[in-house]
Amino acid sequence: MSKQMILIGVIGIALLAGLVWFLTSDYGSGFFEGNSVKIHYNNADKDMIVIDNIPAGVTVLREFSVFGQARGPWYFEASFPVEVVAEGGKVVAMGHAEAEGEWMTEEFVPFKAEVKLTEVYSGPATLILHKDNPSGDEERDASVEVPIFIQQY
Known part of the structure; x- marks a missing residue:
């Protein structure tokens, strides 16, 4: 040869x-090994909101996109709040997901959120997508929480 x-x-x-x-x-798998890594629904379920690209336990960088679908009532004025909470409870990112279609329906509507951390952080965190609840009525609160691992670069 x-x-x-x-x-x-x-x-x-x-x-x-x-x-x-x-x-x-x-x-980020080392942190989640042995821990229960599941998406947690609070006063919600998969029939209300589905995240298409961020599975539980995934490693993300400090800037990432979230895609999915939520039923029209999850939105208010075509958006809903999104936040990332660090392991100690500190909010390290806040923003909104935007509907990518007609949101005044009972059907699923695609959404997209651009997440950018406002704090320097690396480690376990929780991505939280909140149902928009302009009334502030606790009975109408709902959210979905996804455990993630943030890697700086």
């Missing part, structure tokens, strides 16, 4: 090993 063929083989093996590592690694 020529040196060129050997070099191509070594590079191919290295790329394959890197791909296997990338597909099987989960940077």
